[in-house]
Amino acid sequence: MAASVHGQQQQCRLRDSLAAELRSQVTPDALVLLPFSAAYRRDIVLRSTNFQSYPQVIVHPAKVKDVVAAVRFAAKNNLTVSVKGTGHDYNGRCSADGSLNINTRLLNDVFFVVRQNKTFFGAGATFGDIIKPAVLKHGRAIVSGHDLTVGPGGCLLGGCHGALARLHGLGADNVQSIVLVTPTGQLVKASSRGVHQMNTLPNGDLDFKEGKQITPDTSLFWALRGGGGGSLGVVVQFGMQLVPAPTAVQTVTVTWLLYDSQGKQIRDIFDIFVFNASFWQALGPRWAAWSVGSVPRNCSAPLGISTGTASSCAGQAALSFVYVGDDPLAVDKTPGIRAILNYRAPWVSDMTYYSTKTSYRSYYDFMYHNADTSNYQRQFVSNVFLSPQDMNPSATGRLFTALETMQRVAAVPLAGPDSFETLGFVASLVGGGAVPAHPEAAKTSISRAFRTFAAELVLTAGGKDPNWDLRAYQAVSDAIAPLYKLYPGSYQNEVSSAEGFNRVPDWQARFWGDNVARLLAVKRQYDPQGRMVVPYGLGWSQQGQ
Numbered sequence: 090m091a092a093s094v095h096g097q098q099q100q101c102r103l104r105d106s107l108a109a110e111l112r113s114q115v116t117p118d119a120l121v122l123l124p125f126s127a128a129y130r131r132d133i134v135l136r137s138t139n140f141q142s143y144p145q146v147i148v149h150p151a152k153v154k155d156v157v158a159a160v161r162f163a164a165k166n167n168l169t170v171s172v173k174g175t176g177h178d179y180n181g182r183c184s185a186d187g188s189l190n191i192n193t194r195l196l197n198d199v200f201f202v203v204r205q206n207k208t209f210f211g212a213g214a215t216f217g218d219i220i221k222p223a224v225l226k227h228g229r230a231i232v233s234g235h236d237l238t239v240g241p242g243g244c245l246l247g248g249c250h251g252a253l254a255r256l257h258g259l260g261a262d263n264v265q266s267i268v269l270v271t272p273t274g275q276l277v278k279a280s281s282r283g284v285h286q287m288n289t290l291p292n293g294d295l296d297f298k299e300g301k302q303i304t305p306d307t308s309l310f311w312a313l314r315g316g317g318g319g320s321l322g323v324v325v326q327f328g329m330q331l332v333p334a335p336t337a338v339q340t341v342t343v344t345w346l347l348y349d350s351q352g353k354q355i356r357d358i359f360d361i362f363v364f365n366a367s368f369w370q371a372l373g374p375r376w377a378a379w380s381v382g383s384v385p386r387n388c389s390a391p392l393g394i395s396t397g398t399a400s401s402c403a404g405q406a407a408l409s410f411v412y413v414g415d416d417p418l419a420v421d422k423t424p425g426i427r428a429i430l431n432y433r434a435p436w437v438s439d440m441t442y443y444s445t446k447t448s449y450r451s452y453y454d455f456m457y458h459n460a461d462t463s464n465y466q467r468q469f470v471s472n473v474f475l476s477p478q479d480m481n482p483s484a485t486g487r488l489f490t491a492l493e494t495m496q497r498v499a500a501v502p503l504a505g506p507d508s509f510e511t512l513g514f515v516a517s518l519v520g521g522g523a524v525p526a527h528p529e530a531a532k533t534s535i536s537r538a539f540r541t542f543a544a545e546l547v548l549t550a551g552g553k554d555p556n557w558d559l560r561a562y563q564a565v566s567d568a569i570a571p572l573y574k575l576y577p578g579s580y581q582n583e584v585s586s587a588e589g590f591n592r593v594p595d596w597q598a599r600f601w602g603d604n605v606a607r608l609l610a611v612k613r614q615y616d617p618q619g620r621m622v623v624p625y626g627l628g629w630s631q632q633g634q
């Protein structure tokens with residue numbers, strides 16, 4: 090028996106007779122995995138390996154028809170349903186103890202209707218599966234997260250920001266239709282034209298032809314685009330806007346080498362980060378920027394900021410900018426960027442910068458491939474949205490204090506193979522531009538804090554060694570707690586919490602702002618039995634929360 094990290098049921102296994110019934114209802118290529126089998130054990134490993142749940146049964150549908158059968162089977166046998174795409178969620182939300190878990194990986198067909206600038210893809214495709222042919226064959230892209238191994242299920246339903254967001258809005262804004270199996274087992278399409286019935290072809294695939302309109306009400310579409318993954322049904326297909334693939338992607342990374350990585354110098358780095366926020370916001374929407382920092386493995390300093398890839402932590406701070414446009418001379422032509430490159434401060438011992446230009450159609454090359462299984466780790470993450478008004482001098486002190494807290498609690502040893510692999514902050518700046526201004530913005534359930542943020546500050550600690558869990562969890566929990574009090578919004582897709590740690594206060598308002606009541610009403614309407622279970626998802630309740 091194994092206890093869940095989210096304090097739900099304990100491990101149990103679907104009766105053999107019921108498993109046989111389920112097998113008889115899905116197509117021969119679908120997989121039905123039961124606890125204790127080797128395939129089941131492989132399947133329950135998530136990218137954040139500290140999260141693990143034990144469904145009663147796992148189904149890999151081979152056809153859309155299998156999803157309908159699995160959800161109806163769950164309803165008939167009073168099982169809860171959880172949904173997994175890539176398993177990348179930082180909170181292990183794609184699986185739940187005792188549930189019937191639907192793994193969408195086999196539903197990964199990708200279609201392009203280039204003349205209409207549209208793509209349709211199965212919910213089991215990864216962003217890599219979509220972006221590679223989009224860029225290389227069609228010179229198009231989609232707004233996604235920046236990692237090719239992430240999937241659309243969780244990312245698009247929760248918001249999804251990446252390098253193209255300032256130019257084209259969030260991923261959720263660019264979703265035009267969502268075909269899903271509702272918690273009551275109906276196959277429907279939600280779009281700006283309401284909800285339509287959908288059918289499957291005789292071979293079990295989705296029939297693209299729209300059936301009759303069930304309702305003109307667009308609440309379901311509104312709730313799906315921002316309400317988060319897994320709560321309102323099992324998505325089988327997304328329809329999404331294609332955008333032109335940037336042809337001259339350039340990255341500029343400025344790295345300041347510090348004399349040491351303590352005290353005032355780190356504060357100065359935060360000052361740069363905070364004071365430059367308005368400048369970053371004023372950059373054209375083709376400029377996305379990330380300021381990246383973490384204390385890497387074998388760090389010898391008590392507090393350091395470094396690029397996540399550095400092998401030592403001699404005290405580095407890095408700002409990264411990404412240009413996603415078509416002008417190969419954009420770096421030289423952008424005065425603000427040149428000013429940053431020429432910046433010298435007395436406390437900086439040295440400064441390097443490199444600029445990389447990628448070739449035509451290489452937006453695909455720019456994207457990261459960061460999460461094959463060798464990158465799986467025990468990761469603990471929290472974040473807050475900082476608005477432009479929050480980016481003032483007092484923010485420097487607060488952020489600095491948060492990092493100091495993390496460092497103190499984690500008490501990273503001077504060196505050694507067993508220290509944390511990630512500890513620190515990542516501030517991704519993708520606010521502004523089309524994020525607040527996208528024409529679809531008001532028709533999604535993305536919170537106002539997400540729409541108006543200047544930077545999302547992510548605190549993260551983790552590594553491979555389970556012995557570090559307690560300190561990693563404690564470090565992030567203690568550091569984020571005061572920031573939660575100061576900044577009311579967080580990105581639901583970049584939060585992890587475990588029993589007793591990071592109990593995100595007022596989490597519904599934090600994730601969905603003013604939209605909570607309407608979202609819960611949609612959840613009650615489409616999932617009256619509470620069939621879909623997602624920790625820290627719509628309708629989830631836990632004692633003490």
Ligand SMILES: Cc1cc2nc3c(=O)[nH]c(=O)nc-3n(C[C@H](O)[C@H](O)[C@H](O)COP(=O)(O)OP(=O)(O)OC[C@H]3O[C@@H](n4cnc5c(N)ncnc54)[C@H](O)[C@@H]3O)c2cc1C
Nearest residue numbers: 174175176177178212234235240242243249250318319324
């Ligand atoms: C390496 C890495 C990089 C990342 N980079 C970014 C980034 O650049 N931008 C960004 O916005 N986010 C980013 N994220 C966060 C990412 O958005 C979340 O981890 C997200 O939950 C991943 O969705 P998934 O479907 O891949 O994962 P899963 O863990 O499989 O699912 C996540 C949630 O979505 C639900 N879900 C999945 N598929 C479906 C479906 N078919 N129907 C209904 N619900 C479904 C699940 O039930 C679960 O609640 C990153 C995460 C990682 C690990």
